[in-house]
Amino acid sequence: xxRQMAPVEEQLRVFxxxxxFGDDATRRTMxxxxxxxxxxxxxxxxxxxxxxxxxDLTLGHAVxxxxxxxxxxxxxxxxxxxxxxxxxxxxxxxxxxxxxxxTREQVAENAKTYTDQAFVxxxxxxxxxxxxxxxxxxxxxxxxxxxxxxxxxxxxLRRENFGKRYDEGTPIHVSELLYAMLQxxxxxxxxxxxxxxxxxxLFNLMAGRQLxxxxxxxxxxxxxxxxxxxxxxxxxxxxxxxxxxxxTESPNEMFGKVMSIPDSATLNxxxxxxxxxxxxxxxxxxxxxxxxxxxxxxxKRLAEEITAVFHGRPAAEAARExxxxxxxxxxxxxxxxxxxxxxxxxxxxxxxxxxxxGSNGEVRRLVTxxxxxxxxxxxxxxxVLVSPGDEVRVGRHRFxxxxxx
Numbered sequence: 001x002x003r004q005m006a007p008v009e010e011q012l013r014v015f016x017x018x019x020x021f022g023d024d025a026t027r028r029t030m031x032x033x034x035x036x037x038x039x040x041x042x043x044x045x046x047x048x049x050x051x052x053x054x055x056d057l058t059l060g061h062a063v064x065x066x067x068x069x070x071x072x073x074x075x076x077x078x079x080x081x082x083x084x085x086x087x088x089x090x091x092x093x094x095x096x097x098x099x100x101x102x103t104r105e106q107v108a109e110n111a112k113t114y115t116d117q118a119f120v121x122x123x124x125x126x127x128x129x130x131x132x133x134x135x136x137x138x139x140x141x142x143x144x145x146x147x148x149x150x151x152x153x154x155x156x157l158r159r160e161n162f163g164k165r166y167d168e169g170t171p172i173h174v175s176e177l178l179y180a181m182l183q184x185x186x187x188x189x190x191x192x193x194x195x196x197x198x199x200x201x202l203f204n205l206m207a208g209r210q211l212x213x214x215x216x217x218x219x220x221x222x223x224x225x226x227x228x229x230x231x232x233x234x235x236x237x238x239x240x241x242x243x244x245x246x247x248t249e250s251p252n253e254m255f256g257k258v259m260s261i262p263d264s265a266t267l268n269x270x271x272x273x274x275x276x277x278x279x280x281x282x283x284x285x286x287x288x289x290x291x292x293x294x295x296x297x298x299x300k301r302l303a304e305e306i307t308a309v310f311h312g313r314p315a316a317e318a319a320r321e322x323x324x325x326x327x328x329x330x331x332x333x334x335x336x337x338x339x340x341x342x343x344x345x346x347x348x349x350x351x352x353x354x355x356x357x358g359s360n361g362e363v364r365r366l367v368t369x370x371x372x373x374x375x376x377x378x379x380x381x382x383x384v385l386v387s388p389g390d391e392v393r394v395g396r397h398r399f400x401x402x403x404x405x
Contacts, residue, residue: 184207300320341387
């Protein structure tokens with residue numbers, strides 16, 4: 001028989017790179033099961049789910065998408081699942097309280113741009129887009145009872161966030177317990193070989209594995225990836241924490257944010273957020289350790305690689321030049337976005353209206369941190385008046401020139 005797929009060990013090395021299972025026993029089990037499926041020399045059914053609880057995706061969301069793309073490049077069948085039903089519940093993973101309930105209208109609005117953002121990474125022609133409301137909406141009460149009969153309350157209380165909330169007397173809604181079961185049903189419905197998710201999703205992925213086995217399917221392989229830390233280098237990337245890199249941000253903004261991560265996170269970002277193969281990342285690590293590649297230069301290449309994924313190589317190279325001029329050489333850019341005002345206007349109103357801050361409170365925080373300057377002088381008050389002709393800088397790499405309306 002002529003082998004149609006790439007060699008098993010080559011695929012396995014790529015697919016297991018950057019994974020995080022929490023313990024060696026789980027890793028060994030998943031690697032063994034994945035090898036067995038790859039040895040069948042056929043395209044595997046692979047999926048990852050994304051709940052549209054926000055409008056924009058971040059670089060953190062791109063991590064599992066990158067892994068999906070790797071499976072695509074080796075000829076496997078990939079499904080990009082939009083959780084328009086599970087988003088109504090909200091994934092309780094890592095939460096100390098119940099998530100706010102979204103309406104169907106909010107979920108539908110959030111989901112509108114998800115595929116456009118995802119196809120920057122995924123191959124549109126090789127991606128199946130599915131919506132789990134298509135099958136979960138049709139479940140009857142008897143179906144749900146049959147589903148819940150596969151799990152015990154004790155299993156859920158062993159889950160760290162539920163156990164902690166139970167001990168503290170914090171409410172746990174039954175709908176939150178259903179979340180993992182409904183995600184498990186997704187895996188059963190898709191009859192998936194491999195499901196991809198963050199390391200904080202392992203419980204949900206294993207629930208899918210358990211359900212498949214109970215209902216006569218071969219249990220899926222779970223591929224879990226580390227949570228990409230935010231630009232602070234410590235906390236999970238999150239819009240609410242302000243440490244995120246958005247997939248739709250401008251090339252200059254994206255490049256600058258990547259450059260702001262601590263050196264300790266550089267190789268992790270190379271592994272999780274760039275298309276470089278493991279051997280290339282390992283070579284960069286060796287160069288840094290040997291001192292032949294400066295951490296700053298390694299990070300510039302990282303920022304360029306990430307920016308190129310979303311904006312193309314020419315835009316990424318221009319963003320690097322912009323960064324070197326404005327940040328390293330502290331030059332004021334000749335060209336910058338303009339915003340028209342009628343006359344003297346409070347700084348906070350300008351920054352919010354121009355989209356450089358999300359709220360007046362964020363402007364006050366930025367001013368307190370010394371992150372805002374007007375005409376090269378640090379602003380001391382969020383309500384200070386600015387005028388046409390003024391040039392405003394927010395953070396290290398965002399500029400705004402005010403013009404008369």
